[in-house]
Amino acid sequence: MLYKLLTELADSFSVLNVFRYITFRTFISFFTAFFVCWAWGPMFIRRLVRKQVGQSIRDDGPESHKKKQGTPTMGGGLILGGLLVPALLWIDLSNAMVWGVLGVTIGFGAVGYWDDSLKVSKKNTKGVPGKIRLTAEFLISSVTILLLIFNNVISTDVAVPFLKDFSVELGWFYVVFASLVIVGCANAVNLTDGLDGLAIVPVIICSGTFMLFSYVAGHIGIAEYLAIPYVPGAGELTPLSASVVAAGLGFLWYNSYPAQVFMGDIGSLALGGFLGVMAVMTQNELLLVILGGVFVVEALSVITQVVSFKLTGKRVFRMAPIHHHFELKGMVETKIIVRFWILSILLAVLSLATLKLR
DSSP states (O other), rough: OOOHHHHHHHTTTTGGGGOOHHHHHHHHHHHHHHHHHHHHHHHHHHHHHHHBBBOOOTTOOOOGGGGGGTTTTTTHHHEEEHHHHHHHHHOOOOOOOHHHHHHHHHHHHHHHHHEEEHHHHHHHHHOOOHHHHHHHHHHHHHHHHHHHHTOOOOOOOOEETTTTTEEEGGGHHHHHHHHHHHHHHHHHHHHHHHSSSTHHHHHHHHHHHHHHHHHHTTTTTHHHTTOOOOTTGGGHHHHHHHHHHHHHHHHHHHSSSSSSOHHHHHHHHHHHHHHHHHHTTTTTTTTTHHHHHHHHHHHHHHHHHHHHHHHHHHSSSSSSSSHHHHHTTTOHHHHHOOOOOOOHHHHHHHHHHHOOOO
C-alpha cells in the first residue's frame, strides 16, 4: 500500500525513485522484517506465557526433551507478523504472484494455528486429525494454483534441473502436481521442527536461495543469459523472500538453543507452504528436492519407519524423524542442529549451481 503511494509521488520527488527498484525494496523489506520480529519478540513471548500457550512433549520422545515441556509455542505468529508488515509497506500488492504466495502462507498458517490451539487446549500432542488437516492444505493449494493458471499468471510447464530448454507440460494435471509439492513441503518442514533452531535455519537458507531464483527468473536479460525460464512478475517475490529470511533471523534470536519459544505448527506449516509455493512460482518444483534435502530426508525417515513397522514389525530408526534417532544414539542436540544447518548450506550451493549447469 505504501509502495503504491511512494511510486506515485516519485514523479514529483525524484528521491523516491529508489522505491521503484526491487533491489532497494529487498534491503528495506529485510531490515523491516527483522526489526519487527526482534522488537516485538519479548512482548509476544510474554503474552504466550500469560496465556499458558505451552508446548506439549510426546511421551515416547527423548528423555532430554522433558525439560522443554511448557516452553511457549505458536511463535510462528511472530514470523508471519514479520512477513506481513513489509509486505504491506514495500511490496507491490497488485502483483498476482505476491497474493498467491501470501494466500498459501497465511492459509497454511491458519491451519497450523487451528492445530496448535487444539494441542494447547487439550494439553497433548494431538491436534487436528491428519486427514482433515491434509484436506484443508490441499484445498488451499489447489484453489490458489487453479486461480493462478486460469489467469495466466503461472505456467503448467515443469522445468528439469541441469537440462537446458527442457520442460514437461502437465496441463491441468499441474494443479495436482503443484499441490503435492506445496503440501509435501509444508509437512516435511513440520516434521523437521523438533529441535531448537533445527527447522528455522534451513528455512532461512532455502528462502534466501529462492530470493535469488525469483530475482533472476523475473529479469528477462539474466534469465536468457542463464537459460532458465523467464517468469514475468517473479521479481516482486524477491523482497517477499527477503522478508522471510529476516523474519526467520528475528525469530532465531529467541528460538536458538535453549529456545525461549517454539514456532509451532502455525510457523512450520506456513513456512513450508511458503517454500513450496515459491518453488512453484519460480518453476523450481523438482529442484526443491535438492534445495530442501534436509526436509526431504526428515520426511522420508518417518515414511520409512512407518512402512517398515507395518510390514515387518521392526523399526529402521530408534525414533523418527531422523534427528531423534541421532539424539538416542548419544549425539548432543546442538551438534545435530549445526550439522543439519551445514547440510542445508551445501544443498543450497548445489541448487544455485544449476543456474549455470545447463
